[in-house]
Amino acid sequence: MSVVLACDLGGTSFRAALIDAQGATRAETVILGPMAADRLGWSEIDATEWWRILVAAAGRLAQAEPDLFGAVEAIAICGVTRTQVFIGRDGNQLRPAMTWKDSRAEAAAARLREQLSDAHPETGRINAFHPLARLAWLREEEEACFRALACVLEPKDYLNARLTGRQAGDPVSMARLMASREPAAGIDPFAALGLAPSILPAVIEPTDAVGPVLRGLPAPLDRLAGVPVFCSSSDTWVAVAGLGALREGYAYNISGTTEVLGAVGPEPVEAEGLLTVDWRGLWQIGGPSQNGADTVSWLLSLLGRNSGEAGAIGREIGALLAGRRHPQPLLFLPYLQGERVPYWNPSLRGALVGLNRQHGATDVAFAVLEGVGFLNRIVLDRAEAALGVPVGEIRFGGGAAANPVWSQIKADICGRPVVVGASKEPGLLGAAIVAWTGLGRFASLAQAQDALVRPAARFAPDPSRKAAYAALFALYRRSEAALAPISADLAALSRGAGALPGVRAPMSPVSKDRPA
Structure with missing residues (x-):
């Protein structure tokens, strides 16, 4: 029996499963995700913790089903979006990832909208959660990191890069940054921030292979050397396929x-x-x-x-x-x-x-x-x-x-x-659908959905x-x-001095001099 390794990097947990070509889950594990550092609009996660959890999840599956793990034909990972991993020229993260909850770029977003013309179609979409606003914040608050920036990755693309050595992303997850890269009406948002277009990784389809698993990775991933890793997409897009x-x-x-x-x-x-x-x-x-x-x-x-x-x-x-x-x-x-x-x-x-x-x-x-x-x-x-x-x-x-x-x-x-x-984990099933389609088992995602998705209840x-x-x-x-x-x-009061009984001073923000 052959299986694929499907993973879902969620907001609070990381799920992984071995799923066969009929959509049946043969083994599954879940590990609580890393704790985000949250305070007054800040929300950060050390991306290397996601890698550690991926290795641990693979280890659990290999221990539970060693023969099945050895029969893995492909890997596909879906993951949370509106979360940026900032990568330096050496391929490592420059600072913790800014998560989907992070709202500290609100003021930077307002300044960026004023700087850009409304004639650019992306200007009206720029808010505290927009990746371009977060890059503007990075330029203002952590200039050394901004200047050292080589690439911006989604969490699942960071894991794919660790697995394959190649930085790539899909056009669904990267839609907002891709739209910001395109000049319109004489306005170039990237140029306005001093960003090089090369900070975007290669753009490929979700069912395209990023590359094969590298040799020499930590056990048990070393057993999967040469197995294709498919780009996949955001947890939403993939779970919708799984539904x-x-x-x-x-x-x-x-x-x-x-x-x-x-x-x-x-x-x-x-x-x-x-x-x-x-x-x-x-x-x-x-x-x-x-x-x-x-x-x-x-x-x-x-x-x-x-x-x-x-x-x-x-x-x-x-x-x-x-x-x-x-x-x-x-x-x-x-x-x-x-x-x-x-x-x-x-x-x-x-x-x-x-x-x-x-x-x-x-x-x-x-x-x-x-x-x-x-x-x-x-x-x-x-x-x-x-x-x-x-x-x-x-x-x-x-x-x-x-x-x-x-x-x-x-x-x-x-x-x-x-x-x-019927599947309690549509993200995992959707990732398996991506992998099996990428392998050619199904002619299209639509055909894979028809074959593998089964409704369980109707209300x-x-x-x-x-x-x-x-x-x-x-x-x-x-x-x-x-x-x-x-x-x-x-909300404005929470940013003030705060003289109310029981109120404790917030944690000090990270210094602008964070080393690159």
Whole structure:
């Protein structure tokens, strides 16, 4: 039996599996990801920790299934995006990677937008989470690193480079930097920052091989020398393939640490706050939020019900949802870490609205799930309006998809059927689809999806809940509008001197003189 090594570098964990050509997982392991250094808008991870975890995950699989590990025919890794690894001329990282949560480039983004003309199509997309804004921040705050910069890689491309010795990326993951590299209307964003086009790695298709595994790598990767490593793509694009939604007329919703929701169409369309990305013959409109299943983890920790054990989150939220709910619902704005799609505002903050003395943990749990569902609906409404047609169904995957109550809530709020795939890890299955397609086992990604993806459950919208959720959604939108200015003022206070009781001084930021 032959297998591929599929890996998913997620926001909080690293998953790896040996998957055969029928889509069956023969061995799987998960390792908690490195702890991000988070403070006041900063979020950094040492990229070498991802490499260490990849080696450890491969070691676990080789120990569990030594014969199967020796039969690996290819490797494909998908990974978080909106995260930059800054590489020097020696091929090593210059500084810790800036993660998807990092918002410190907000002011640099504003200055960059002023510097560039609105005539360039990318200018309006530049915000605190945009890679060009982070490069502008690097130039302002860590000039030595900026001058030593040779390449900017996505996390999965950093691992691919460690495996093969070649720096390459795909056009889906690198869409924003690629768009920034292209001059338009006499404006050259790269030149404005003093960036060389060569900081972008070679651009190849997700199903193209970056190269073979190098000899001499740490065990057990040394056993895979010569095996092709396929470029793959972002965790979103790959997981959508693993859900069977990489096709026209479908929507997808992936709920891991954060949520990603979008719709797939045949042509590029635009909508306020949404990303339009070329998905290699198809176009997606939508994008990532800052909030998702991690919001549930936050709630359980707040209630003292998150033990950290495997499966604990699912059990505990299930127990809360099984409780009795008060007739008066609560509203929850899920913006605990600011928000990306559709607001791109790092200063948004979360809120519970409507609390009374009779409300309990069950009411808050429902409000949290519904708050994320309302955010899903905002994105879906904008995407469908741009496409001009409703989607047929929403393919739902990720950890939260194991909860049938949340699946039903999403179907009721969005008014579309929600379909959960049989694979509990669509990112891993999608990576396997990329690898098997790259090997030529399937003629196309569409053919691979048809062969390997199987739906497991379908949740149709409940007509009896339509009116109640419509009323609650209207109140949600009013709450957003009313509280956004207060969120901004509260965020501003956190950057002040802070004389409130119990407030401790924040950690000192990294020096501008960080060595290159």
